[in-house]
Amino acid sequence: MNLRRAYLLIFILLIVDQITKIYIKTNFIYGESGQIEITSWFKILLIENEGMAWGTQIPGEHGKLILTIFRLFAVTGIGYWLWDSVERRHSSDYLIVAISLIFAGALGNIIDSVFYGVIFDDSYNNLATFNAVNPYGTWFHGRVVDMLYFPFFETNLPSWVPFWGGSQFKFFNAIFNIADMAISTGVGILIVFNRKAFHHKPFGN
Template identity: 45%
Template sequence: MKFRSALILILVILVADQTLKFWIKTHMYMQEEFNVIGHWFRIHFIENEGMAYGISFGGEWGKVLLTLFRLVAVVIGFFFLKKLVRERYHKGLIICGALILAGAMGNLIDSLFYGLLFSAGGYSELARFLPPGGGYAGFLHGRVVDMLYFPLYEGYLPRWIPFKGGDYFIFFQPVFNIADASISVGVIAILLFQKRFFHRHRGS
């Protein structure tokens, strides 16, 4: 697989991720949602200060450190991806590397620039792009936009289940975005096919 092909895949994922996030930011109120397929696939708008799937990390300084870490990881990721291509590793590993790198870049863009580019928005006001008074936060302090919600099951657990029996339960509860999904698919595929992926491919 050529490095240019990997870059095209990264660009396609970034465009999809950022286009959806831009639309969500400028067309939906915080916590607003609508059904896409039944009740189990919804668009649900939230923002988070931290990592994938809404996991938080260390307050204000944690946010800055996480953003800087993402930036360093993306830079290193490009060099590592180029190395995989140059040394002719398995095409699947290169694709997975591109997926992970694209996902990291997608959330990095939010963290770096969204605070500068958008007004805060909220529960009763839509966010505006390039507002006259400036954005809601400074450089490195943007919030990551999440919207994909798949509550595949909602209901009360049977009482015979230890500890949680009778509790109301939602599976799958985290809200995420295309970038998160891209990272997850890449990582899971590498774990599943690592024996096949981690060797150099000498074919064409």
């Protein structure tokens, strides 16, 4: 797989990711009150993530800025890894596709973090507007838009279960976006097809 095809894959994923995020951001009110139930186990709703996966945040006044800058350095490193894998190492298509997915997902969420704070107003109790007069944040302080929710089943844990007995359990509880799916798929390819992913092609093939 050459760089042109890798870039095309990245471009398509970024377009799909950003179109879905902008649509959700401008057509949904924040939280479950504005959700659409596709099925009992698939719902679409708008939430915004200020931190990393699972809402993890870096504490402190400048935590969000530090996180965004870290993401920029990380995606730069992933981009170099992609270029190096194609141009110099003659790596397998499994590896190239996996890196491309991870790069596209990371870049998609970075766009939210860098730009969304200055182009959208708030989604709490009202529909957000694009290119807002009164944006909700500043540069590098945007919130990542998530919308895909798959609560496959929900139950109360038996009282005999240690620590969590009697509490409510929901699977799958995460809410995510297209960029997150791309990252997870890329990582999954590296794990499941590890030997094929890191098998180098003979030079000239």
